[in-house]
Amino acid sequence: MKEISGKCFFFGFVLCSLFFQSALMASDFEEYCPSFGPLVTKESRRVVAFSESGMISAIDVQDRYKGAYHLQFITMEPSSLFLPVLLHADMVFYVHTGKGTVTWVGDDGTDDSLDVEKGDIYKLEQGTVFYIHSHPDPTRERLRIHAIFDTQEAFVGAYSNLSDLVCGFDDKVLQMGFRVSEEAIQTIKGVEKPPSIVPFAAKNESDEVSTNWEERLLKAIIGSQKPLGMIYNNKKKKKTRAFNLLTTKHDVENCNGWSIAVTRKDFRALRGCDIGVFMVNLTKGSMMGPHWNPRGTEIAIAIHGQGMVQVVCPSVMAGDDDEPIKCENARFKVKEGDVFIVPRFHPMAQISFNNDSFVFVGFSTNVKRNHPQFLAGKWSVLRSIRKEILAMSFNVGNETVEELVGSQDDVEVDPNL
């Protein structure tokens, strides 16, 4: 049986634009809640690094189920270098624009590099040291990366830079530890700490293999088995590849848009952490019909256009008298760069406007094998319940229920996967 479930993270669109006369205009949805939990606007991001070569901004998200997630938005000019950092948490990233190369060394001695471009996703493990350099072509778009860090265990931030890891030690310890002169230590400690992103002129590939450095690269981490003489260009190893959300066959595609979802079942590199990635592209005047995620919280970033998002609070059994649970329905407009969060089991709908498509990429927490549950459409969970019982659930007659769930046989859904 073809393993569809992993690929069917999203499955089903509701055809809505051609059906209704009252077109959805952005102005219909001015009423939104800028300070409400589900929405974190682009403007409210926190700038954590800024230089001529680039910028990093960040937000922190609590999903009240599993813990804390830290998002970073990294922008790099061409010919820039995101200086090496040590990851304190697993990191999954999406390349929004541009091209570059990610290079890393794992804490088990594995080292690798990966050329990335728009649409690529990848995951790096906690304990890894990595750096990124952007493509040198000045006519290219900036390299923009959206990254999520599973920070529930990292109370001192998502990563550290090398300078901080070293320079915190006493001069004497550094002299003894690195067996260098006091002057060298003074130099290292005396300079101004570099920004997170700096200009970087890439070398020729021949230069990369010529130094002793690269030979020792493969043994740099304790436990490495490889002999000293092995050269950097290790022919035996298969080239590491990212997963591209834009070029991989979509899970669902029709005239109203497309979607794709990736879990560790689809992409090996995602193994070892609970985060999945998805992308939804709604053409103008379309909607991702009411549905909920039964497995995890969704953290989505709008990457093109605008849209309207509705999040419904599932019914709450009267909470503890001491601790009443607050949860409210929300509807808000989302624009490029905004982040919206929908907790597990909360029904949601996303709608594009009539003048442009609405595209968002997102991370889903606690993903194993996930089947989003649709309320409407051919695959609606409501259709699995007897009509009479549905009628009682809504306290309406059978005819109303028939109308509610009956008219969706011809929803345009492409089941081919």
Added chain:
Amino acid sequence: MKEISGKCFFFGFVLCSLFFQSALMASDFEEYCPSFGPLVTKESRRVVAFSESGMISAIDVQDRYKGAYHLQFITMEPSSLFLPVLLHADMVFYVHTGKGTVTWVGDDGTDDSLDVEKGDIYKLEQGTVFYIHSHPDPTRERLRIHAIFDTQEAFVGAYSNLSDLVCGFDDKVLQMGFRVSEEAIQTIKGVEKPPSIVPFAAKNESDEVSTNWEERLLKAIIGSQKPLGMIYNNKKKKKTRAFNLLTTKHDVENCNGWSIAVTRKDFRALRGCDIGVFMVNLTKGSMMGPHWNPRGTEIAIAIHGQGMVQVVCPSVMAGDDDEPIKCENARFKVKEGDVFIVPRFHPMAQISFNNDSFVFVGFSTNVKRNHPQFLAGKWSVLRSIRKEILAMSFNVGNETVEELVGSQDDVEVDPNL
């Protein structure tokens, strides 16, 4: 080797009634602590739903080890329907009285139904949508179900009803999503929300298979592989059965009572969650001798008669000066409907009175392979320790120790399992 351990959740009773002259009377145990943590009286349950067709009351329990548990007591008149809800948490339930049918659809597309009666237990997974209808015979007892929900991850309650999942959306979203008229939406939104339990007249079985509805029932959830033409009565599938605590062979049975314990090793349906189920039936004037649960907290509901429960606080190493740990011995009387909680490692004893049996059913958290540790009786853990060392442990002479643990060779325990 026969796998006894899983079935030996409780093993051993102490023969006590015929041995002592001073009979245990309810009046001996008036002194109890009504507000103490271990006891939650029937009267202190919170009513969360009430209608002519039934009632739901609830309590919340913190066990300080693993998290939060939510208990619900569902009472349904004959010919009633517990309207479909979406589970936010795993649910294990026990049928206290009556008969009915539980029907559900899982988030992976599986659908099933189960006829239940007094003594049955079953488990439904988080993400499942289910409903219950009680047997139509008006002369029958009400259908009463005790359920526990593993709510540590569900901050918006144990479940949601369908009406709340749908009606929170804007009219326009519902119109577009369900492709229905504005009038239909107005109808659905305009009516009074139904109560959790409503009257329900069951249909003929032939009616159940005749509509298109039931054909699509099997494919209602995304990812389902089954063809459109499959009928509802899916012959190939084995009939799902509950586990009955009353009719299954008891783990232990003698003139003083019986007990049974069920974990996922005994009942497949319990897989995927950490909750086990047990039942203890003490004949009049009997006792479940001092013992502790080494694996999990026990949450027990008295379902017949009354009894006395003692819970001893294990010794506490002087806690942090900042955070002294408070833990007190407790003894309290339990009557039908009361709930008592005994945390892991806390020694406990339950005693019935001289005028009636005392029966309680319970849920045990964090159960894997569990061996309750008895202090007294043939299987007492004390008997595994050298006499001299025991004497030093209690600071008494060998004779006293000999008396304490020596006279139990003839405890009537039925080892046949």
Added chain:
Amino acid sequence: MKEISGKCFFFGFVLCSLFFQSALMASDFEEYCPSFGPLVTKESRRVVAFSESGMISAIDVQDRYKGAYHLQFITMEPSSLFLPVLLHADMVFYVHTGKGTVTWVGDDGTDDSLDVEKGDIYKLEQGTVFYIHSHPDPTRERLRIHAIFDTQEAFVGAYSNLSDLVCGFDDKVLQMGFRVSEEAIQTIKGVEKPPSIVPFAAKNESDEVSTNWEERLLKAIIGSQKPLGMIYNNKKKKKTRAFNLLTTKHDVENCNGWSIAVTRKDFRALRGCDIGVFMVNLTKGSMMGPHWNPRGTEIAIAIHGQGMVQVVCPSVMAGDDDEPIKCENARFKVKEGDVFIVPRFHPMAQISFNNDSFVFVGFSTNVKRNHPQFLAGKWSVLRSIRKEILAMSFNVGNETVEELVGSQDDVEVDPNL
């Protein structure tokens, strides 16, 4: 491929004593932070038990990643008995001095005993009842044991003694439960509770097998399968052995010292919990060069000599405005009996003084397969990064970087494992 990683918990020393003229004297490091988190002095331990036969002191550690750890320092005179206790948490222990025997009964019915001596480590599971008796020879050193308890789930302390488990019950319950006279109960309850450690005169081995007690020893716990007639000296079972940190081949050894690390991959008894054990022995004027633990927090006890410890705070991304994260570099002197804690990812260095060796034994939390990451030395992670990029990371020239990482080809590291 030989599984080195498990054994390579520490790998690499920095040769420093002979290289520098300014010798490290204890007086160079008077500046330390007595109240800083990383250091818990011997004097600040909490005495939890004291008698003529021995003493128990304790400290509690929070590592902000995984939870709470409780450490106990048990000292027993020769011919003493640490009275039986019920473990509420997994316990890993190290024998610092002396000899003795640990005897236990698991909650699954297994019973065993283990002769222990200086350098031994072992693990006992939560739910186990165990006791320890020290070797009778009065000329021997005291039996000193350092133990760590994974108490994140045990809110009522790491263990309970038998007396507390029994004596909390009402007299009537005890009479009925143990089927003993009121006088026996009065005796047991009336005496003064014994201290945790008492004098103990060991019996002859022949005495140990002659009583009925030992025959029933094997069936004392529910679920035991063994027939009543089996004698105590169970010939079929292989003798249980501890793992000795002092006599097992060291992972690393050179003129500057040695180290060893043990995880569950190296020692079967450590399975089932996340705690590993390590020991480092620095000869005088040596250093464990700057490194971090990528997997867990390290909780180390100085067992010989003194040393200086530096802990560097990894760089912190600007935390929430609401919750700024405080983390400071620390340097402090450690003497025998002090405990120092280094959280995961925090770079650290340990240095011995010029007049004596510095030895510490420690527990590492959350250990799976661990590769400590060195900043300096042949195996430095810095050497895996291109020179130009390192230079930019430190904002220095290539020559300085070359000096920093280039001069370590001849570090004396023994790669033979």
